[in-house]
Amino acid sequence: MNKTFEKYQSQHSIKRITGAEAARRILDSNGLQNVPIDLITGNLTDNYDPTANVVRLSQSVYNNTSTAAIGIACHEVGHALQYATNYPPVRLRMAIIPVTRIGSRLSVPLIIIGILLGSLSYFFTVLAYIGIAFFAQSTFFQLVTLPVELNASKRALQQIQANGLLYDSEIQGAKDVLNAAALTYVAALALSLNQLIRFLLIVGRRRR
Template sequence: MGYYINYYMDYFLYLLPALIVTIVAQVMVSRTYSKYSKVRSGRGYTGAMAARAILDSNGLQNVGIEHISGNLTDHYDPRTNVVRLSDSVYNSDSVAAIGVAAHEVGHAVQQNRGYLPMKIRAAIIPATQIGSKIAIPLFFIGLILSFEYLTTIGIILFSATVLFQLVTLPVEFNASRRALQTIEQDHFLEGGEVTGAKKVLSAAAMTYVAGLLMAIMQLLRLLAIAGRRND
């Protein structure tokens, strides 16, 4: 009985605070994006137009731009060298759309210039994909069967997820910084429009901070559980 009490106490101690931060971050993104998606840019660029112009100005004519369904599903795919923009960004001339499009182009620029944190993140993706699927099951199978080596492997694999989240922070913050510099210097947005784009990208960045916090707290929870079982 004591084990199960401690199990649920661990949940409230480690995961609940991180979950609250994650929810708050998601709400902030939704509200901020919704607000500035209604503010049209003065120069009338759409997300796709801005993305193409920024890519071309960086000598990245070989990087494609595609439309992808969904909301805020925007991303840069380094495997196919394509920037994919969502329904709410591709044809939209809003401040939010241009900010998001410029951010994704920032990842393409990072790839082209060999940005080190992006290289590191790409290198650990395979381990992260494996770890995210089997780390927790292995950990608890090891606990149930008293196979300590399985719990250790589970913790090591989950640590790859934490490392991925950690490396993701500089990648995302740098892409946003590049985006804001470009849209201001090249006058895609002007005045208060730049401030709006900055608020959108800052809110989005907080989701990555929340993701890292959640991963760290989950790892600490696994270590706490394993530590009690070994006592």
């Protein structure tokens, strides 16, 4: 992701539009004049905050005229559009955030206690499985995140074209950066799934 971003950070868009300007244009053309665009610190920390209804862009995206910056800025606007249009996966993701937050804190301690004390009583094995259920819920959260992220990128590319922000010859830069970002979410899901299977195998083996 970082490498692809670096590569296209030096490919400046022909129209010399910054990430913030591109985001502003798409928000306005979709009737979202009320959504502000703020500058935040950090590298690739860009996000859309649904609670405050704010698009936050990092320095290297906000003021940069590269195809990479425009791609990322428009992806965050894609999230704002998802909330504005009540896109179902984003609503599901939002709804399960509280459970995921509690579950992700409890899952590993419960699994460890359950495994360590499993030989004492069947109660602890049940405890380990409750921990695994919590962990499975966080894996499910990663699964729901994937279509949300892919859809935000799809909306970004559609809006870039509809608003004529990049020429057809330049759009590949934005596309490559967004594809690299999508891969990080695929990797997170794969890791979570792998860990879930490992926990199931460990607790299953202890039971026998």
